[in-house]
Amino acid sequence: MRGVLIGVVGAVAVLGVGAAVAVPEAREWFDGRHEQTSSYATGKEAKGERESVPRWLPDDAASVEYAMRTTGGERILKATLRDGRLPEPCEPLDGRSAPDPEISASWFPSDSASAAKGRCGSYYVALEGRTLYAWQTNGDWIAENRGSAR
Structure with a gap:
């Protein structure tokens, strides 16, 4: 025993x-x-291929990298902007802090939240030279889409 x-x-x-x-x-x-990553030559191509790419991304943005979680609204984006300025509908954060992205990729900086400069819709954005980094949290995605399912 x-x-x-x-x-x-x-x-x-x-x-x-x-x-x-x-x-x-x-x-x-x-x-x-549950994560998908895609690369596109231009913003126009990215928006044409994937409905979830933000519409504020300029058509002439180049070298677009995009990752998303299929089980929620977590998104990250990297693109080269022609003029190195935030797209037109974006607004400055005005001293507010940004949350960390909820997904990651080798091409997306881990310290992006501390470099956030503004908001473009439900995305937080940071600029490094002409390179735009943008991310959306699941909570911001839910808030943006609340009521649209009615």
């Missing part, structure tokens, strides 16, 4: 360690499975 008990305890210990390793990997796999 003691041998059976030791065997059961050992099996539970092995399964526990396996679960502790497998659960984070499963979550990473699940989260990554």
Whole structure:
């Protein structure tokens, strides 16, 4: 009986360690499975191919990188702007802080929230030279789309 008990305890210990390793990997796999990343030559092409790309992105923006989560409204965007200025409908943050993006990509800076300069619709935006970085949180996406499903 003691041998059976030791065997059961050992099996539970092995399964526990396996679960502790497998659960984070499963979550990473699940989260990554619901993210899509695309590249486009221009803003016009991006908006034509994907309805979720913000309409305020200038048609002549170049080298557009876009990532989104399919299970919510999390979005990130990188584009090169011809004139290096925020697009027309954007407004300055005026000292307000921006939240961190809720998804990531190798081409998107991890410190973007601290560099935020404005809002373009429901997106926070930062400029680095002529490079625009923009991100939308799920909460801002929900707020923007509230009532549109009616």
